Amino acid sequence: MTARTEDKAPARAVTRGTVVIDIDRCKGCELCIPACPPQVLTMSTEGNSLGYLYPILEPGCTGCTACLQVCPDFVFEIYRYDDPIDETTATEETIR
Amino acid sequence: MTEMRLLDGSEAIVEAALLAGARFFAGYPMAPATELLEHMAAKLPRVDGVCINADSELQAVNMALGAAQVGARAATGSCGQGLALMQEAIAEAALNETPLVIFNIARNQQDYFQATRGGGWGDYRTVTFAPKDLHEAVEHTHLAFHVADKYRVPVIFMADNLIARTQMGTALPVPELETLPPKDWALDGTMGGTGASRWIWTFGGGKANRPGVGPDGYWRQIADKFDRIAKAEARHEQGFCDDAECVVVAFGSGGKFVEHVVRELRAEGHKIGFFRPVTLWPFPSEALEAATENASNILVFELNAGQMIDDVRLAVEGRDRIKPIGGISFDDSGLNIGPLMDARVIRTRILDQLAGKPLTELPYTGMGAYL
Amino acid sequence: MRAIDTSLPPQRPATKTAEFKPSLLLKEDHHLCAGCGEPVAIRLILEVIEELELTQNNVCILGHGCYGSFIMLMDVDSTLCLHGRAPAVATGMKRMRPGVAIWTLQGDGDMTSEGLAEIMQTAARGEDVTCFMLNNGVFGDTGGQMTASSVIGQRTKNTIEGRDAGYHGNPIQLAEILSQMPGAGYVARGSVHNAASINATRKMIRKAFQRPMDGHGLALMEILTMCPTGWFVPPGEGAEYMMESLGKVYGLGELKDAGAASDDDSDD
Numbered sequence: 245m246t247a248r249t250e251d252k253a254p255a256r257a258v259t260r261g262t263v264v265i266d267i268d269r270c271k272g273c274e275l276c277i278p279a280c281p282p283q284v285l286t287m288s289t290e291g292n293s294l295g296y297l298y299p300i301l302e303p304g305c306t307g308c309t310a311c312l313q314v315c316p317d318f319v320f321e322i323y324r325y326d327d328p329i330d331e332t333t334a335t336e337e338t339i340r
Numbered sequence: 341m342t343e344m345r346l347l348d349g350s351e352a353i354v355e356a357a358l359l360a361g362a363r364f365f366a367g368y369p370m371a372p373a374t375e376l377l378e379h380m381a382a383k384l385p386r387v388d389g390v391c392i393n394a395d396s397e398l399q400a401v402n403m404a405l406g407a408a409q410v411g412a413r414a415a416t417g418s419c420g421q422g423l424a425l426m427q428e429a430i431a432e433a434a435l436n437e438t439p440l441v442i443f444n445i446a447r448n449q450q451d452y453f454q455a456t457r458g459g460g461w462g463d464y465r466t467v468t469f470a471p472k473d474l475h476e477a478v479e480h481t482h483l484a485f486h487v488a489d490k491y492r493v494p495v496i497f498m499a500d501n502l503i504a505r506t507q508m509g510t511a512l513p514v515p516e517l518e519t520l521p522p523k524d525w526a527l528d529g530t531m532g533g534t535g536a537s538r539w540i541w542t543f544g545g546g547k548a549n550r551p552g553v554g555p556d557g558y559w560r561q562i563a564d565k566f567d568r569i570a571k572a573e574a575r576h577e578q579g580f581c582d583d584a585e586c587v588v589v590a591f592g593s594g595g596k597f598v599e600h601v602v603r604e605l606r607a608e609g610h611k612i613g614f615f616r617p618v619t620l621w622p623f624p625s626e627a628l629e630a631a632t633e634n635a636s637n638i639l640v641f642e643l644n645a646g647q648m649i650d651d652v653r654l655a656v657e658g659r660d661r662i663k664p665i666g667g668i669s670f671d672d673s674g675l676n677i678g679p680l681m682d683a684r685v686i687r688t689r690i691l692d693q694l695a696g697k698p699l700t701e702l703p704y705t706g707m708g709a710y711l
Numbered sequence: 712m713r714a715i716d717t718s719l720p721p722q723r724p725a726t727k728t729a730e731f732k733p734s735l736l737l738k739e740d741h742h743l744c745a746g747c748g749e750p751v752a753i754r755l756i757l758e759v760i761e762e763l764e765l766t767q768n769n770v771c772i773l774g775h776g777c778y779g780s781f782i783m784l785m786d787v788d789s790t791l792c793l794h795g796r797a798p799a800v801a802t803g804m805k806r807m808r809p810g811v812a813i814w815t816l817q818g819d820g821d822m823t824s825e826g827l828a829e830i831m832q833t834a835a836r837g838e839d840v841t842c843f844m845l846n847n848g849v850f851g852d853t854g855g856q857m858t859a860s861s862v863i864g865q866r867t868k869n870t871i872e873g874r875d876a877g878y879h880g881n882p883i884q885l886a887e888i889l890s891q892m893p894g895a896g897y898v899a900r901g902s903v904h905n906a907a908s909i910n911a912t913r914k915m916i917r918k919a920f921q922r923p924m925d926g927h928g929l930a931l932m933e934i935l936t937m938c939p940t941g942w943f944v945p946p947g948e949g950a951e952y953m954m955e956s957l958g959k960v961y962g963l964g965e966l967k968d969a970g971a972a973s974d975d976d977s978d979d
Contacts, residue, residue, distance in 0.1 A: 399829055405800055407807045532787035
């Protein structure tokens, strides 16, 4: 189980899911960063309204819910796309 | 009402509790409350109730608290020393509005401050019934559960070893009491996920979607409730006070002894009356003030170094009229009522006091019986 | 790398697979510290209650600790009782409502320090109740002092040089003790330090509710939870610190399962 969530190589060429992040409730604990199997979460460099850094999502999310499960502040909501996004052809303008 | 039976006080109290609907008891043995636990253990299962032989008084009172919070009529009990260990939970029951009955089968009368002042935290009071004998104990058992449910408060029932261990004939009459509303506040577990889940909590915080008034507001509400109870629930018994020049105040078993002596002295022509607080809290202050209006002597008989006398002093004008005629009085074991609880001794003390003579001190009995 | 706007739900066709909070939580906001493990454990418990269809058939008794504030957030019938006494309160409740799932939510300070007699003797009686101990080895609510569960060497506000066995005594391994008692039907220790452990803990929590409901006796479900504030470590390092300190003393897994034979999800 540990292998599945932590050690498997990320498949960032495809985005299968996404999250909504309520950044203003985030307290910046960073637990979600190592929890993310495809490693598509990074911490912001500017604070939220409370002054805490918060996670930012990059392409490659699988919608696995690991971030939601480890988050003490309930800031994640998880979606799975009906059709995955091919990140090799996606641009800044690709609709999320 | 059942057929007339000869019962000791402990058994009569337990029978009355079952008739009052009590279905849970948790206790820990300590003389002279042990027989209460034994009778509960024997009788509660017969009515589908539960008696837990708890491993400490702390656990006993908290078990009863839990049983009461899910809606059962629940009680715990011990003597004053055991109630000392329960103080935190008694205060908790008062502050989180859990109806709980606590039986104190006291060794003596040194529990007056404990019952009426309490040793727990917060602005709370405990309604305390102090029966004078087995018959009143049966009635008070019903009243204790009723008042506890009516106001959602802990109620102390304070009898003593004389009542608990004396046999009397009783038909276990059930007093007629008003019907109380259903306990819609009880934690029956059914309201989860409805947005209207219930809470019981001393801080009065409520739930996030229905915030409570918070600790400050909640504790004011609790204090207001005890003010209402103080006005509505004070009970007393008195006799011959209208023209009495001397009124003797006593509670519990002592009150019954004093009543007997006062009736004798009345028959002999003394202008004397008796006054007995039936509830120790609320103390029947207004009634006592009225009953002692014309008395030049107010004698206080209690088997302790002077506890109820404070409430007498608070209730009536003219401190110099108030004199103690009781005192500490145990038998050699330190567990039972001593030689002061004797009609002849009480009579002598009243007459000495009226004659302006000092009280005769009873000698220490020593440990002779044990050596 | 491209940062994605995550402030709103996606515009492409998508299915929501998980909500911010479990439905039995009335709202997300709470005042517990950054990196605290307790809300994570509480999410699991509330999700399992719903999975097992106990939503309208359970009562929670909270002890005293940071988690206590969740009495206002959890949409279940609940009381916050005196420190350490929750198993005694649960006993009275269960005996009067035998069909209802009665569960306590306690910390290590509440259960192993103040309330050791209550949990031990409730287990000895074999009461069919579920007792959760959120174990972070510290009195978090008072600012990080030693509990009976603090491990040797652990720095707290009143063992500032580290807990010393000779001076402060040794930690109590409550789950190991309870697993020897006939009245305890299920004893397990989980953790919320990563997603894998959270999943394993969720399965244990299911059994911790099921076993007492099936009459196997008391369930003790201990969950190691991070308390970076009480450990003087940055929030992001709490999980690692926990497994290097408490995790070395308090091994994870099931210690006892009296109902294993009747288990219908033994593939867990």
